[in-house]
Amino acid sequence: MxxxxxxxxQQGERxxxxxxxxxxxxxxxxxxLGENGSGKSTLLAALAGWHLPVAGEVRLDGVRLPxxxxxxxxxxxxxxxxxxxxxxxxxxxxRVLSGRYPYRxxxxxxxxxxxxxxxxxxxxxxxxxxxxxxxxxxxxxxxRRVAMATALVQQADCLLLDEPLxxxxxRHQQQALxxxxxxxxxxxxxxxxxxxxxxxxxxxxxxxxxxxxxRWLAGPVADVLSTENLxxxxxxxxxxxxxxxxxxxxxx
Amino acid sequence: xxAQNATGNLALPVRIRRLLxxxxxxxxxxxxxxTIGSSGLGLSxxxxxxxERRALLAVIVDLRLPRALAALAVGALxxxxxxxxxxxxxxxxxxxxxxxxxxxxxVGALxxxWLGAGALLVNLAAGLGALTSIVVVFAxxxxxxxxxxxRLLLTGVAxxxxxxxxxxxxxxxxxDGLLRGMVFWLLGDLAGAGWQSAALALAGVxxxxxxxxxxxxxxxxxxxxxxxxxxxVHTLRWIVYGLAALATAAAVTTAGMIGFVxxxxxxxxxxxxxxxxxxxLPAAALGGGLVLLLADLLARxxxxxxxxxxxxxxxxxxxxxxxxxxxQRAGRAC
Numbered sequence: 008m009x010x011x012x013x014x015x016x017q018q019g020e021r022x023x024x025x026x027x028x029x030x031x032x033x034x035x036x037x038x039x040l041g042e043n044g045s046g047k048s049t050l051l052a053a054l055a056g057w058h059l060p061v062a063g064e065v066r067l068d069g070v071r072l073p074x075x076x077x078x079x080x081x082x083x084x085x086x087x088x089x090x091x092x093x094x095x096x097x098x099x100x101x102r103v104l105s106g107r108y109p110y111r112x113x114x115x116x117x118x119x120x121x122x123x124x125x126x127x128x129x130x131x132x133x134x135x136x137x138x139x140x141x142x143x144x145x146x147x148x149x150x151r152r153v154a155m156a157t158a159l160v161q162q163a164d165c166l167l168l169d170e171p172l173x174x175x176x177x178r179h180q181q182q183a184l185x186x187x188x189x190x191x192x193x194x195x196x197x198x199x200x201x202x203x204x205x206x207x208x209x210x211x212x213x214x215x216x217x218x219x220x221x222r223w224l225a226g227p228v229a230d231v232l233s234t235e236n237l238x239x240x241x242x243x244x245x246x247x248x249x250x251x252x253x254x255x256x257x258x259x
Numbered sequence: 260x261x262a263q264n265a266t267g268n269l270a271l272p273v274r275i276r277r278l279l280x281x282x283x284x285x286x287x288x289x290x291x292x293x294t295i296g297s298s299g300l301g302l303s304x305x306x307x308x309x310x311e312r313r314a315l316l317a318v319i320v321d322l323r324l325p326r327a328l329a330a331l332a333v334g335a336l337x338x339x340x341x342x343x344x345x346x347x348x349x350x351x352x353x354x355x356x357x358x359x360x361x362x363x364x365x366v367g368a369l370x371x372x373w374l375g376a377g378a379l380l381v382n383l384a385a386g387l388g389a390l391t392s393i394v395v396v397f398a399x400x401x402x403x404x405x406x407x408x409x410r411l412l413l414t415g416v417a418x419x420x421x422x423x424x425x426x427x428x429x430x431x432x433x434x435d436g437l438l439r440g441m442v443f444w445l446l447g448d449l450a451g452a453g454w455q456s457a458a459l460a461l462a463g464v465x466x467x468x469x470x471x472x473x474x475x476x477x478x479x480x481x482x483x484x485x486x487x488x489x490x491x492v493h494t495l496r497w498i499v500y501g502l503a504a505l506a507t508a509a510a511v512t513t514a515g516m517i518g519f520v521x522x523x524x525x526x527x528x529x530x531x532x533x534x535x536x537x538x539x540l541p542a543a544a545l546g547g548g549l550v551l552l553l554a555d556l557l558a559r560x561x562x563x564x565x566x567x568x569x570x571x572x573x574x575x576x577x578x579x580x581x582x583x584x585x586x587q588r589a590g591r592a593c
Contacts, residue, residue: 055487161487
C-alpha cells in the first residue's frame with residue numbers, strides 16, 4: 008500500500024536516513040523506534056508527502072505520492088503530527104469532525120453520520136465526556152487522544168501516528184494500543200512512532216529501527232526487536248524479561 | 260450566551276439567529292444614519308413645504324446615503340480583512356494593517372496629496388501603493404513554507420515599518436498648506452468617500468472567502484493537519500493573504516486609515532459565535548459595517564456642525580472595548 012524506494016532524508020545539513028526500502032501492507036502494524044533526533048518524525052512526514060526526500064520516493068499503491076490527487080490521498084493516508092497548534096477556540100468535537108473533510112462535498116454541513124462516527128471514535132478513546140470541551144482546557148495527554156481520534160475519524164487505509172502515546176497514562180496507553188490493534192486486525196495499516204519497544208506487543212507486526220546516521224533495520228517484530236539490536240539502537244544495554252508468554256524489554 | 264447543545268458547540272440555529280439579529284441591527288443603524296444629521300433638517304420636513312422636502316431628500320440621497328454605504332462597505336472590508344489576517348497568521352489578535360498593505364496605501368496617498376492631486380488620483384495612488392506593498396511582501400516571503408510563517412509576518416511588519424518611516428518623512432517635508440489634508444487622510448474620513456469601488460471589492464472578497472470557508476476552517480487548525488486532510492495549504496494561504504490585502508487596500512483607499520474595526524469586530528464576534536468561518540465571515544461583514552456606521556454617525560453628530568474624523572472616533576470607542584475584551588480573556592492564552 009505505502010512503500011519507500013531508496014528513500015534518503017536530510018534535516019538541514021544532517022543526513023538522517025539513506026536508501027530506505029519499505030513496503031507497508033494492509034493489516035500490518037509498524038513500530039518505528041530510534042533515539043531523539045534520529046529522524047522518526049521526519050520519516051513520518053516524508054511518508055505523508057510533506058517532507059521532501061533528498062533521494063528516492065514514496066509511493067501510494069504504486070503511484071508516486073506527489074502525483075496522487077490530494078483528496079484521494081487524504082482518504083488513504085492520515086498523518087498525525089506531534090504538535091497540535093491551537094490558535095482559535097475550538098471544541099473537541101469540532102476538531103474531530105475535521106477528519107471528515109476529505110469526504111464532504113464542498114460547502115456541506117457535517118452530517119448526522121459524521122457526528123455519529125466522531126462520537127463513536129471519541130468513545131473508543133475514553134473521550135465521550137469531553138466532546139463539548141474547548142481544546143485549550145484539555146491536558147496534554149487528552150489532546151494527544153483527541154488528535155488520534157481525529158486520525159481515526161479520517162478512516163484512511165493507513166495511519167501515520169507520531170508519538171500518540173507519549174503523554175498518555177498507563178490505562179489510556181493500553182486502551183489506545185487496543186484500538187490500534189483493532190484497526191490493524193480490521194485491515195488498516197498503522198505506522199506508529201514511539202520510544203517504548205514494548206508498545207510493539209500491543210499491535211505491531213513489524214518494526215523499523217532508525218540509527219540516526221543513515222542506517223536502518225526493518226522487518227517482522229520477531230526478527231528486528233532483539234536485545235542486541237535495541238542495545239545498539241539506544242547505545243545502552245537492554246535486557247529481555249519473559250512474562251505473560253512474551254518478552255519485555257527493559258534497560259539493563 | 261450559553262445556548263449550547265449536548266456537544267458543546269453553539270447549535271446552528273442559534274448562530275443563524277444571531278447572524279439575523281446582526282442584520283436587523285444593521286438595518287436600524289442605516290435608518291438612523293439616514294435620518295439623523297447635522298443639517299438641522301428633521302423628518303418633520305417631510306410634512307413641510309415642497310421646497311423643504313426636496314432639500315431633505317437631497318441631503319439624504321446625495322449626502323447621507325452614499326456616506327452610509329461607504330461606511331458599511333469599508334467597515335465590512337476591514338472586519339473581513341481582520342478575520343482573514345488572523346487566520347493567516349494564526350493569531351486571534353492580528354490586525355489588517357499588520358503586513359504593510361495600509362502603509363503602502365498611505366505612502367501613495369500622501370505622495371499624491373503632496374503633488375496636489377485631486378481626490379480620484381489620491382485614491383488611485385493609495386490603491387497603487389497598497390498593491391506595491393502586496394507585491395513586495397509576496398516577492399520577499401512567497402516561498403516561506405515554514406509552519407510558523409515567521410518570515411511572512413516579519414517581512415510584512417518590516418514593510419509596514421518602512422512605509423511608516425516614509426510617511427513620517429513625507430509629512431515632515433510637506434509644506435504647511437498641505438499638511439492638514441494629509442493628516443486628515445491618515446486619520447480616516449468618510450466624507451465624500453465613493454462607495455462603489457469598496458462595495459465591489461466587498462462583494463468579491465466576501466463571495467470568494469465564503470466559498471472557501473470550509474477549507475479555511477481546516478486551515479485554521481494548522482498547516483500539517485490541513486495538508487493531511489488534502490488541502491493545498493500553500494496556495495490557500497496566499498489566496499487568504501491576497502484577499503486580506505485586497506480588502507484592506509480597498510478600505511484604506513476609500514476612507515483612509517481607520518483602525519481597530521479589523522481587530523475588534525472579528526475578535527468580539529468570535530467570542531459570541533465561535534470560530535466557524537461559515538458563520539463568522541458573514542457576521543464580520545455585518546458587524547464591521549454596523550460598527551463603522553455607528554462610529555461615523557457619532558463622528559458627524561457629536562460636535563455638529565463640526566465633523567470629526569471617523570478614524571479618531573473609532574479609536575476612542577474601540578480601544579476601551581478592546582482592552583475590556585482583553586481583560587475578559589486574561590485567564591486564557593489568546
